[in-house]
Amino acid sequence: MARSETYFGRPDASAATQEELTARHVFRDIEDRLKWNTRTSGIQVVVGIKGSGKTELRRYLESRANAYIFNLDADHAFFSQDVSTISGTSGRTKNAIAAILLREFAHRVAKEHSPKVTNALKNAYEASTSMFKNIPKAIDVGIPGVVQLRLGELIKPGVSGVLQDTTNKLVTDVIDALHVAGQPGSILIDDVEDVFDGIEKNPLFLEGIVRAVEEINRRGSNSIHVLMFVKHGHWRAWFDAPKELDRVSDVIGFLTWDHEALVELIAKRIAYxxxxxxxxQSLDVEAMWAKEFSWTGELDDFTRYCTQYCVSGPRDMVVLCNLAGVRAGNDPISRSHIEAILGAYSKGKISSLIADFGDTYPEVNKFVEQVFQGASVRMTGRQLAELIYNRVMITPRVHDEFKDKHWYRYATEQALATTMYQVGVVGLESADGMIYAIEQPNLSDSDLLDGVVCVHPAFRPGLTMKPSSP
Structure with missing residues (x-):
């Protein structure tokens, strides 16, 4: 039977079964640094480009945990408030979000589990409701029997004392309930933009959530764990406008992939x-690849040809192999099959820039096409800035298309060149090879301008680029 479009698995981990997750999971270095299971400290916020495996990692951790799990994601978004215009210090936001997360944990777990934990958590939830009634307008009872909190009212000046007391009691009550149950609790936050509507417009609110995650984890020790998974684009918007980033920088980790991990990923999917x-038993990578692929020379040369087209990691690798597999039909997949699908794959990568960065840089995919279409693959950072200036900033038709975009309106051509690095379209040459934002996200404008940049191979076919030297 010819290979289907999902022969190597679905690119989206949310559609995978638990059996698939367990059999195909590839361990990354960050897993040993997470605050999880019995650990009392560690990474608590995982940042990754869309497609880098955040949801897969979250679901894998959940499947292996012996804990009361409370999920917050696109399918479990319990907060209906728009946070785009909510303003306040990240300290007050921290206390409000910590209280809301713990309340919802107590409420949801109490509804779904045994009486051993139900009564204690229910009491914690009801006690916090009574205390929040001391904050004017904080309680919303628009739906009979449903008690919701108004975030905007919780973070107003003048209510900090009640809010702090309520949060302190919630932490104590929830931890005591978990001790009675003899099992830890876990809160997993994925798709943060779906959980907190409008957060892409309010990066300082994201800072408050991160601080709330750190607060619960620090005080909960190994009794309760909170992990949050954040798109690189949302993290970047926060990085550009921080107030208290230094307070929580040690609990933030980046989900990265290298060549060996991507090769292992496909080998495990072939085995499955x-x-x-x-x-x-140990995984024989070459034997697994030989079941579906054919190559001449060394396997490493062939697989490096494949992995060079992966911008974000596993999703790209799966999509690339699925497209090539359909092209090959029943035949072993060869380099010629991969070459044949690169145009369509590359166009897809340009379009998918919106998926990870559209909230932070609206219409960045169109900007990339205007700047790089038919241009040279390799240039200096200053030549890139000049290219942006000539093709966009002083070209009226193109300039008018972007002039109202907040990320473009006041930016210099030098800053926009760095934006092209931040979204992964260009990398910086170094003595050790190419450096991309997924590996080194905090590159300065001067580092980029003084160096030599190359457009990522994944984008070149779709932009009909030509090789050249600066």
């Missing part, structure tokens, strides 16, 4: 496809 149990 062929019903080969690799759980209790």
């Amino acid at each position: 496809r062929h019903n080969i149990d690799i759980q209790n």
